[in-house]
Amino acid sequence: MLILLDIKNIILATHPSVNFKLGKKALIAGKNLFVEKPMLNNKKKLSKLILVAKKNKKVLMGGYIYLFNSYIKKIKQIIESKELGTIKYIETQRKNLGPIRNEVGSHIDLGSHDISILKYFFKNKLKLKSKIKRNILKDNISDITTLNISIGNIKCEIVSSWLNPTKERKLLIVGSKKMLLFDEMENSNKLKIFNKYAYYPKITKFKKNYIS
Secondary structure, eight states, rough: EEOSSSSSSEESSSSSSHHHHHHHHHHHTOOOEOSSSSSSSOOOHHHHHHHHHHHTOOOOOOOOOGGOHHHHHHHHHHHTTTOOSSSEEEEEEEEEEEEOOSSSSSHHHHHHHHHHHHHHHOOOOEEEEEEEEOOOOSSSSSSEEEEEEHHHHHHHEEESSSSEEEEEEEEEESSOOOOOETTTTSSSEEEEEEEOOOOOOOGSSSSSTTTO
């Protein structure tokens, strides 16, 4: 779907395989361009499209709506306030039953939202450590994916699936002081901070006759 908002702006909601060709034409024609995610299935083409936008002095924007989500903005404030302490671990779960994509895996379609969120939270670069892909419906398309990512000393896991009977949208942040849980599917109290924390007990606290 190609939508002309006005003389200056265009929205692309088409397949990743055709977005480069259509997007390049729009930018050269002097249009600001909004592309629904996933923008492209090729990193080199994305870099070229960015250069085309810069050359023509036009805006190129991806459809990562969570960067404008009030809860996500609040979580960023909480992280920066150090209320959670030093961030140790982050886990995201983005699951539902479909829609099934034919050109990109679940981590690109669904997990790209969580990558954009993590990039918004932290200044350090994201480094992909490993990727677990489960190709259930097709040999070359990942229906269930787990990305293991590091952001400095923070360990992250991004779980994406379109083969799940229920819709899940969760973000867990484990700090050195507190834990935060954002459950988007909750009707109320979507954002919770847990003061309770688990610690390894010191061995000196146990009595000599204590066995576990």
